Amino acid sequence: MGFEQIVFYVFSATLLFAGTMVITVRNPVHAAMFLVLAFFSSSALWLLLEAEFLAIVLVLVYVGAVMVLFLFVVMMLDINLIPLREGFMRYLPVGVMIALVVIAMMAYVVGSEFSGHSIPARHGADYNNIAELGRILYTDYVYPFELAAVILLVAIIAAISLTLRRRPMVKHQDPDAQVKVKKEDRLRVVKMDAEKNN
Amino acid sequence: MDFAIPNYQVAIPEMFILAMACIILLVDLFLTERTRSVTYLLSQSALLGAAVLTLTTFSEGSQLAFSDTFVRDAKGDVLKAFIYLSTFMVFLYARSYLQVRNLFKGEFYVLGLFAVLGMMVMVSAHNLLTVYLGLELLSLALYAMVALQRDSIFASEAAMKYFILGALASGMLLYGMSMLYGASGSLDLSEISRQITTNQMSLVTVFALVFIVVGVAFKLGAVPFHMWVPDVYQGAPTAVTLFIASAPKIAAFAMMIRLLVDGLSGLQSHWQDMLIILSVLSLAVGNLFAIAQTNIKRMLAYSTISHMGFLMLGVLTGSSEGYAAAMFYTISYTLMSLAAFGMVVLLSRTGFEAERIDDFKGLNERSPWFALVMMFVMFSMAGVPVFLGFWAKLFVLKELVHAGMTWLAIVAVIFSVIGVFYYLRIIKLMYFDKAEDKSPIEKNLDLHFALSLNGVGILAMGILPGSLMALCISVFV
Structure with missing residues (x-):
């Protein structure tokens, strides 16, 4: 068993373990953390397949952004998960059926895809798929790529114009004023005669 | 490299x-409420500048660019010119309406310009990816514009409906495109067209076609995918309705031509049948339901549906003259729709929306000139001779008969005659009923001038339709 295979089995085992834990642990924060582990180990598998771009994006986008947001939501909402777990046996048959259909579809696709084809040839060590993707994105697909950027800009403008409103009644902190505040503004020294104690 | x-x-x-x-x-960030007009003037000059750039670099024949994802051709340039024109009119009409309703903000103009960009991308698309991205750019800007009047429940409801149904339609279109990509292995429209004509076309391509036609019909608002049209037209602020009802129809027409004619002409016999069903249903539902409306914006929405049915009649002939007729119809519809919603804007004032059909009662007493302009528009929409709408209908009908679909032409005429009823009702209200509301129409020089020009233009182009017709034919032949 080569080194590569050992790496593969270690990360696959971690992935399967983390995946199982996501759906079995009771604490939603722990479940989210296990999902992070699952993403991380699958990104290692991508690296093993020499798909660096996918591996990096998976860590940056999913672990870095999506899961942090998700954790925020879980922590802020304080969901009571016990009612969600009820009726496990009731939904089991439907779940099993869906799982079987998905397995059958995957078997069909994978079976037909690879029956006639051989495994694609490996590229050399100097081959960089990030550079290749970048090359295609900024040359052949530069026009759709820029359009996608414009769509994101429009989404930002739309979101801000629909949500930003000045409400004069709301109390808020003004850090600028807080920093500039001096002792004299807050503290009033009152001179009083000492009280005589007979 | x-x-x-x-x-x-x-x-x-x-x-x-x-x-x-x-x-x-x-x-716009650095402007105060008082100097907001700078935004307006800059937006108008942007449209003018784009028109100048389009017309000065106009050339016959088509040029591909950006790895064939972009095409520049004569029909695209003509359609773009009309998109600039109608957006220019929309901004002009909408100005005072927005000012009195506290909607005169930079976002309206910025989103409007981005919508124009989306339409231009759709018009110039030569790749499934650019068709889709242009459509999304347009739709996203429109959803936000409908929701701009945030404190109005109706506007929020309209925006919600528009967003959900629009997303559904985009999903349908995208699903069809993905199947087309799977079958042909290319996103390029001319490559797909070549694949379909040379190879034996498979069931998948026909299946993909169904989804693409559904997506396009959704965007045009053809029956049975029309449910959003009346609600959105009614709920949106009239200034936004004015915009939705005009320029995006040109873009939707362009999308239909790019996808069905440029890309899927090999499946013409299939999409012809689908469009026949869509257009007959649109003509029937649009004209019959419009009769029952008491809200002018809803009535015009149903009238839009019937006009879209007519437009599709031109496309389904499958001949280049038929496409030219449909293009002529789209452009004339846009001009008429601008004037009709412009009248609604004109009659509205602070705290009052002239949304009911009854608000047009006795308009002749209040302003004989604008009653006349509205009469021009209604006659033109109904298809009364010497107005622009008559030639648009005649041109489409002629091509239908030419293509051997006389029965379809007869159906279209019957429903148009039914439709005349609700257009004439407006004219009757304006001239023969007593005004409930005697207040004079508010003074607004640029709106009055532009609306008069629009109304007279409909008459003038009806008397001399030759040049626009020749232009439409020349870009397709």
């Missing part, structure tokens, strides 16, 4: 609009 600098010159108008939209976005 082999890399050729793309031919940027052909996309100069698009780049200009994008740059201007970004500049206006930034300039």
Whole structure:
């Protein structure tokens, strides 16, 4: 068993373990953390397949952004998960059926895809798929790529114009004023005669 | 690395609009409420500049650019010119309406310009990816514009409906495109067209076609995918309705031509049947339901549905003259719709929306001139001779008969005659009923001038339809 295979089995085992834990642990924060582990180990598998771009994006986008947001939501909402777990046996048959259909579809696709084809040839060590993707994105697909950027800009403008409103009644902190505040503004020294104690 | 600098010159108008939209976005930040007109003037000059750039770089024949994802051709340029024109009119009409309703903000103009950019991308698309991205750019800007009047429940409801149904339609379109990509292995429209004509076309392509036609019909608002049209037209602020009802129809027509004619002409016998069903249903539902409406914006929405049915009649003939007729119809519909919603804007004032049909009662007493303009528009929409709408209908009907679909032409005429009823009812209300509301129409020089020009233009182009007709024919032959 080569080194590569050992790496593969270690990360696959971690992935399967983390995946199982996501759906079995009771604490939603722990479940989210296990999902992070699952993403991380699958990104290692991508690296093993020499798909660096996918591996990096998976860590940056999913672990870095999506899961942090998700954790925020879980922590802020304080969901009571016990009612969600009820009726496990009731939904089991439907779940099993869906799982079987998905397995059958995957078997069909994978079976037909690879029956006639051989495994694609490996590229050399100097081959960089990030550079290749970048090359295609900024040359052949530069026009759709820029359009996608414009769509994101429009989404930002739309979101801000629909949500930003000045409400004069709301109390808020003004850090600028807080920093500039001096002792004299807050503290009033009152001179009083000492009280005589007979 | 082999890399050729793309031919940027052909996309100069698009780049200009994008740059201007970004500049206006930034300039608007530094303006106060009093100097907000600068935004308006900059937006109008952006449209004028784009029109100048499009017309000065106009050339016969088609040029591809950006790895064939972009095409610049005569029909695209003509359609773009009319998109600029109608957006220019929309901004002009909407100005005072927005000012009195506290909606006169930079976002309206910036989103409007981005919508124009989306329409231009759709018009110039030569790739499934650019068709879809242009459509999304347009739709996203429109959803936000409908929701701009945030404190109105109706506007929020309209925006919600528009967003959900629009997303559904985009999903349908995208699903169809993905199947087309799976079957042909290419996103390029001419490559797909070549694949379909040379190879034996499979069931998958027909299946994909169904989804693409559904997506296009959703965007046009054809029956049975019309449910959003009346609600959105009624709920949106009239200034936004004015916009939705005009320029995006030109873009939707362009999308239909690019997808069905440029890309899927090999499946013409299939989409012809689908369009026959869609257009007959649209003509029937649009004209019959419009009769029952008491709200003018809803009535005009149903009238739009019937006009879209007519437009599809032109496309389904499958001949280049038929496409030219449909293009003529789209352009004339846009001009009429601008004037009709412009009248609704004109009669509205602070705290009052002239949304009911009864608000047009006795308009002749209040303003004989604008009653006359509205009469021109209604006659034109009904298809009364010497107005522009008559020639548009005649042109489509002629091509239908020419293509051997006389029965379809007869159906279209019957439903048009039914439709005349609700257009004439407006004229009757204006001239023969007593006004409930005697207040004079508010003075507003540029709106009055533009609306008069629009109304007279409909008559003038009806008397001399030759040049526009020749233009439409020349770009398709």
